[in-house]
Amino acid sequence: MKTFLDIKQPPYEDSRAVIIPFGYEKTVSYLKGTSRGPGAIMEASSQLELYDIQTDSEPHLMGIHTLSETEIEGLSPEKAQDFIYDAVQKTLNDGKLPVLLGGEHSISAGSVRACKEKFPDLTVLQIDAHADLRDSYEGSKYSHACAMSRIAESAPYVGVGIRSVGTEELDAFKKKRTAGEIITVDDFRRLNNFKSIIDKLTENIYITIDADGYDPSIIPGVGTPEPGGLTYQETDNLLSEVITNRNVVGFDFVELRPITGEVRSEFTAAKIIYKIIARIFRKNN
Ligand SMILES: [Mn+2]
Structure with a gap:
């Protein structure tokens, strides 16, 4: 079985983090292939150094357990969210950190719930x-274009790196019909520090990362590659501050769409995921 980091699978009981691969892809609107995301990320993660230089730690020693990929063929979007809800609930009840790998962004709502x-x-x-604030898209409330509308039904959010918004989303946002705040990529770059972002977050937080938040020059493998995105360093600085100041109870990385023969996207994704785990473990130790 494929595991994150390609390590010998530690026993579930002894693990602090649980990788939940879930390559669900049903409502994707443009380029397809995100169903292969989790497999590609795990494959690329085998090339990471197990030692993390920034935190001076070996996060894998704390136990990172990978669940096997489930049979998701033919699952309705509602059922897919329920599946994720159950898996994340169990992980939390067992006192572990859930790390969800997508698959399309619509699955995050089950995890947040x-x-x-x-x-x-x-x-x-x-x-x-x-x-991702449309109420429905192409006839479905579960489309990945509605991901944050569904998440907002459970919890308030702060969106960072946003640079592509439809007029109907703008309307929802301006009329405050959403329990969230958006920080456009331009506004983000005008910040001198991240205090205004962290102040909007409560003690316990969930992080949902859509791969397309990053610039396509570093993660080209996404369904909708929007130029002008966040750099690795900008995002890592933000995540480092957030993890230091708040308690991350779970996170996901979704919407990666591997490009054959081009491993930059999945390698960068694997690095980001391991780095977040490293920072969370470091803080809680
Ligand atoms: Mn999204």
Whole structure:
């Protein structure tokens, strides 16, 4: 079985983090292939150094357990969210950190719902090129274009890196019909520090990362590559501050669409995921 980092699978009981691969892809609107995201990220993660220089730690020694990929063929979007809800709920109840690998962004809502039940003050930090605030898209409320509308039904959020918004989303946002705040990529770059972002977050937070929040020059493998995105360093600085100042109860990385023969996207994704785990473990140790 494929595991994150290609390490010998530690026993579930002894693990601090649980990788939940879920390559669900049903409602994707443009380029397809995100169903292969989790597999590609795990494959690329085998090339990471297990030692993390920034935190001076070996996060894998704390136990990172990878669940096997589930059979998701033919699952309705509602059922897919329920599946994720159950998996994340179990992980939280066992006192572990859920790390969800997508798959399309619509699955995150199930994860947030479970985290919100366990941590009632929960807020969500979203990294994304898109607001994902449509109420429905192409006839479905579960489309990835509605991901944040569904998440906002469970928990308030702060979106960072947003640079592509439809007029109907703008309307929802301006009329405050959403329990969230958007920080456009331009506004983000005008900040001298991250205090204004962190102040909007409660103690317990969930992080949802849409791969397209990053610039396509570093992660070209996404369904909708929007130029002008966040750099690795900008995002890492933000995540480092957020993790230091808040309690991250779970996170996901979604919407990666591997490009054959071009491993930059999945390698960068694997690095980001391991770095977040490293920072969370470091803080809680
Ligand atoms: Mn998204």
